[in-house]
Amino acid sequence: MNLTAPLTPEIAISAMAQMALIVEQLSEWLIKQQQIINKQQQRIKAQQKQLKELLEERDQLKNRSSKNSSVPPSSDQLKKPSDKGKRKKGKKRGPKYNHPGQTRNGFGTPDKVVPLELENCPVCGTSLERVEEAPPKVQQVAEVVEQPVEIREYRRPLYKCPQCGWSGYSPMPWGVKEGFSYGGRLCSIVGWLGYGGNLTWRKQEYFVEYVLGVPICSWQFS
Numbered sequence: 001m002n003l004t005a006p007l008t009p010e011i012a013i014s015a016m017a018q019m020a021l022i023v024e025q026l027s028e029w030l031i032k033q034q035q036i037i038n039k040q041q042q043r044i045k046a047q048q049k050q051l052k053e054l055l056e057e058r059d060q061l062k063n064r065s066s067k068n069s070s071v072p073p074s075s076d077q078l079k080k081p082s083d084k085g086k087r088k089k090g091k092k093r094g095p096k097y098n099h100p101g102q103t104r105n106g107f108g109t110p111d112k113v114v115p116l117e118l119e120n121c122p123v124c125g126t127s128l129e130r131v132e133e134a135p136p137k138v139q140q141v142a143e144v145v146e147q148p149v150e151i152r153e154y155r156r157p158l159y160k161c162p163q164c165g166w167s168g169y170s171p172m173p174w175g176v177k178e179g180f181s182y183g184g185r186l187c188s189i190v191g192w193l194g195y196g197g198n199l200t201w202r203k204q205e206y207f208v209e210y211v212l213g214v215p216i217c218s219w220q221f222s
Helices: 011-064 184-195 201-211
Strands: 158-160 167-170
Touching: 184 201
Parallel strands: none
Antiparallel strands: 158 167
């Protein structure tokens, strides 16, 4: 366009047509850019939604246990509950200053008394004389015996009533079930190993057979 030429109606109409064409092209470009931005925003929203779902699924898997899912109790992790929220700031842990100590004074009446006698001097080997005036030094120790489980055999004779004709065997003692190889206390221990201790069946079997010295009865706990 020649700017020095006089402005005529034809030139003005041509210039306005060119400007309208430019505005139309610019409008189409802006519409396309807005469409691209809208698609990107939709893609971002979809990715954010997918990320949120993945985070929720991760938290569910992280907090999954035998109480809120079908996983076995052996897969539960033993976690000690944190008491940081209950702990006051600036407060020191442990007993207070001049707090009277508490020491275990034994377990009561012992099941077995083991005298530890000393005949010869550990330094020179001379025969020792016991000081009768001094009381012996006593210390009680709780220890697992070689066979912590006692095998009991119940023998029940058959009885018959001469008056009414009733016949039957004497009843089993409390805690013993007819046809069951384990007593009540042993059943409680084995049951706790799986549900309270979260041990696998292989570990339960090892504990019962090698620590307690009793053959495991899998059919009774299935």
